[in-house]
Amino acid sequence: MAGIDHAPPPFFKRxxxxxxxxxxxxxxxxxxxxxxxRFRSLELFRQSVALVVDPVQRVAQTPGSLVDYAASYLxxxxxxxxxxxxxxxxxxxxxxxxxxxxxxxxxNERLRxxxxxxxxxxxxxxxxxILYTARDPFSRKVIVDKGQQSGIVAGQPxxxxxxxxxxxxxxxxxxxxxTLITDKDQAVPVQVVRSGxxxxxxxxxxxxxxxxxxxxxxxxxxxxxxxxxxxxxxxLAGFPVAKVVNIERDSAYSFARIFCVPIAGVENFGEIMxxxxxxxxxxxxxxxxxxxxxxxxxxxxxxxxxxxxGN
Amino acid sequence: MQPTFSSSRIxxxxxxxxxxxxxxxxxxxxxxxxxHWPGMPDWVALVLCFWSxxxxxxxxxxxxxxxxxxxxxxxxxxxxxxxxxxxxLAYVSASLSRRLLWFPLAQQALQIMPxxxxxxxxxxxxxxxxxAEFPGWxxxxxxxxxTLLWIPATFILLLPQYQPVDQDPNRPI
Numbered sequence: 001m002a003g004i005d006h007a008p009p010p011f012f013k014r015x016x017x018x019x020x021x022x023x024x025x026x027x028x029x030x031x032x033x034x035x036x037x038r039f040r041s042l043e044l045f046r047q048s049v050a051l052v053v054d055p056v057q058r059v060a061q062t063p064g065s066l067v068d069y070a071a072s073y074l075x076x077x078x079x080x081x082x083x084x085x086x087x088x089x090x091x092x093x094x095x096x097x098x099x100x101x102x103x104x105x106x107x108n109e110r111l112r113x114x115x116x117x118x119x120x121x122x123x124x125x126x127x128x129x130i131l132y133t134a135r136d137p138f139s140r141k142v143i144v145d146k147g148q149q150s151g152i153v154a155g156q157p158x159x160x161x162x163x164x165x166x167x168x169x170x171x172x173x174x175x176x177x178x179t180l181i182t183d184k185d186q187a188v189p190v191q192v193v194r195s196g197x198x199x200x201x202x203x204x205x206x207x208x209x210x211x212x213x214x215x216x217x218x219x220x221x222x223x224x225x226x227x228x229x230x231x232x233x234x235x236l237a238g239f240p241v242a243k244v245v246n247i248e249r250d251s252a253y254s255f256a257r258i259f260c261v262p263i264a265g266v267e268n269f270g271e272i273m274x275x276x277x278x279x280x281x282x283x284x285x286x287x288x289x290x291x292x293x294x295x296x297x298x299x300x301x302x303x304x305x306x307x308x309x310g311n
Numbered sequence: 312m313q314p315t316f317s318s319s320r321i322x323x324x325x326x327x328x329x330x331x332x333x334x335x336x337x338x339x340x341x342x343x344x345x346x347h348w349p350g351m352p353d354w355v356a357l358v359l360c361f362w363s364x365x366x367x368x369x370x371x372x373x374x375x376x377x378x379x380x381x382x383x384x385x386x387x388x389x390x391x392x393x394x395x396x397x398x399x400l401a402y403v404s405a406s407l408s409r410r411l412l413w414f415p416l417a418q419q420a421l422q423i424m425p426x427x428x429x430x431x432x433x434x435x436x437x438x439x440x441x442x443a444e445f446p447g448w449x450x451x452x453x454x455x456x457x458t459l460l461w462i463p464a465t466f467i468l469l470l471p472q473y474q475p476v477d478q479d480p481n482r483p484i
Contacts, residue, residue, distance in 0.1 A: 014368075018402060025376045025398040033391030037441055042390055049384040056335075057385055060342035134387035135346050137446035138438045141387050170387070177387055184444045205444030 043170065050172045061132055123236050125275035126150060128158075131175060140183040140205070142166075146274065147174045155234060158272045163240035163263035164188060164228060165272050178272070181241065181262055182207050190241050191229035195219045198229045201242055201260060209242045211258035216249050218256060226260060233278055240264075314469055316413045322472040325366055329471050333358055334370075334378060342385055349449030352457030355382060356430050359397060360404045360423060361461075361468055364412070367405035375401035392437050396430045403429075420461035427454035 015021070036042045128144035146152050148171050156168045158178050166186070170177040181188050184205035191198050197218065201209045214220060224244040230237025242260035249256045313320060337358040345351055355378050362370035379394030386393070403426055404411075411419055431454050435446065 018372075018405065021372050022398065022402045025372050026395060029376070029379070029391040029395035029398060031391070033389055033395065033437065036390040046384055046390065049380060053381055053385045056339060057342050060339050061344065064344035132344060133347060135342070136386040136388040137450050138435075138443035139387070143387070184442075 046170070047172055050175075054172065054174060057132075064132075123275055125156075125159075125273045126152075127271055128152075128176075128274050129271055130178075134177065140180040140203070141169070142178050142180065143175050144178055144272065144274070145175060147172050147176045149174055152176045152274060153277060156274050156277050157235045157239075158274050159239055160264045160270065160272050162265060163242075164235065165264045167234065168274060176274075178274075181264075182209060188235065188241055189229045189232045190226040191237075192220060193225040193227055194221070195224075198231065201226060204259075207261075208245075209260040209262060211242075211244070211260055212255065214256050214258055216251065216254060216256045220244060220247065220256070220258060222247060225263075233280070236275065236278060313412075314465070315415055315419075317415060320473065322469065323474060325369070325472055327369065330362055330366065330370060333468055334362070334374065338378065338381060338385075341382065349447075350452035350456050352453045352460060353427070353430065354457075356397065356400060356427055356454075357457045357460060357464055358468070360400055360426060361464055363401045363404035364408040364423075365468075367408050370401070371405065372398045372401045389438070389441070392434050395437065396433045399433065400426055400430045416462045416465055419465075420458050423461050424454065424458040427457050430454065 016024075032042060036046075126146060128146040128150075131143045131145050134141040134143060144158075152168060152171050154168055154171050158165045158168065164181060166178045166180040166183070168176050169179040179186055180203070181201075182203045182205070184203055186203040188201050189198070190201045190211070197214070197220070199211055199214055201211050204210050211220070211226070222244055225240060226242045226244070228235040228237055228239045228241055240263045242262050244258055244260050246259040247256055248258075313322060334355070337354040340354040359370065359375055359378060363375070375397035376394050379392075379397040380390070382388075382393040382397075383390045404423075407422065407426075411422055414422070428451070431451055435450065439445065
């Protein structure tokens with residue numbers, strides 16, 4: 001009976017039971033799902049996996065870019081001439097403004113100095129090529145060809161020739177992910193050009209934007225331009241963001257539903273400009289903080305009083 | 312092993328490097344720009360399901376988890392979304408494999424369909440539960456196309472295992 005004490009020979013070794021393995025992997029999957037979504041603390045892990053995936057992804061993009069290249073090569077001379085003429089025309093129409101821009105900027109700076117107002121920040125940045133749209137059908141993101149190696153950091157705004165495109169949300173060693181302003185709940189602080197009212201515009205996820213928290217009787221019309229207000233410390237002031245296309249005023253709600261379309265070619269491929277991060281905003285004035293504390297102190301004391309009453 | 316149990320052809324043993332290559336190929340197909348077309352199947356899910364049915368001792372939940380992770384990062388999706396769906400897919404396909412291969416190919420495809428649909432629906436539910444936008448019905452067409460592809464996929468992925476038809480009469484196997 002000596003043989004019974006021995007472990008069975010490893011002929012039929014199958015590893016852990018399938019159900020145990022399933023439980024293990026499911027637990028890990030759910031854990032990283034929650035951690036990635038709630039705490040966003042897996043960015044370093046994501047970056048290292050991205051180093052492996054990135055070459056595969058670039059290889060996968062080659063046929064598409066080859067087709068694009070062939071198409072542009074075979075594009076007729078006539079089409080190119082037309083485009084060239086259009087561009088020349090556009091250049092001419094903007095020439096009067098552009099030629100005086102340098103002089104205006106200097107003048108503006110001098111006047112601001114005279115008024116001892118803080119100087120305006122200049123917009124600088126680097127041009128990045130959109131490599132591809134992220135495959136995730138639940139969000140609207142694009143991948144650009146500049147990353148940590150070019151000094152891109154998360155939070156930088158991105159614009160194209162017409163207006164704001166989005167914001168860098170993740171940075172990988174050789175690429176970066178730009179979340180478009182049309183992504184669901186992506187927020188951009190804006191200002192209505194005509195009335196100067198400030199608000200925040202949110203992406204809806206279907207290619208449109210919604211201007212929220214505007215009272216039903218707010219002074220806003222179809223066709224109004226929205227530009228960045230610059231209050232957030234991310235976007236510089238004055239970049240066009242969206243245009244109002246539809247307003248639903250329902251007296252049952254205290255806010256109007258205002259729909260806008262982006263001005264930039266947000267969903268198109270091409271080149272975008274990733275602007276340098278803004279200089280840090282001056283710290284909030286101490287009075288506000290003091291008042292906040294006083295408020296919370298007051299609230300706490302009210303609570304205490306209520307608690308005492310309850311007792 | 313035979314392609315199906317009604318067939319009299321006997322297959323050569325599978326080569327591990329071919330499994331690896333086919334999975335990487337599927338990943339590459341998933342990353343092509345065509346992935347944005349509506350109704351494109353999830354190639355990784357299809358190939359993973361195939362090998363989980365055929366060779367569940369070699370391709371199991373570990374591979375599913377790893378591929379899921381790669382897909383999550385490549386997609387820019389939330390980490391764990393593909394992992395969860397693929398691991399479940401691998402588990403269910405492996406547990407079905409004993410029964411599934413008794414059926415002719417068309418009926419196999421019919422039984423694979425709910426698995427592939429579930430893979431997609433699980434991912435959609437996970438994302439919708441945490442407040443993503445609805446991706447549109449085109450997202451759910453992919454698995455049905457993948458079901459149709461089960462038959463050609465079986466043929467292509469088993470190609471290296473087929474023996475020549477004219478055999479040596481002295482060595483029947």
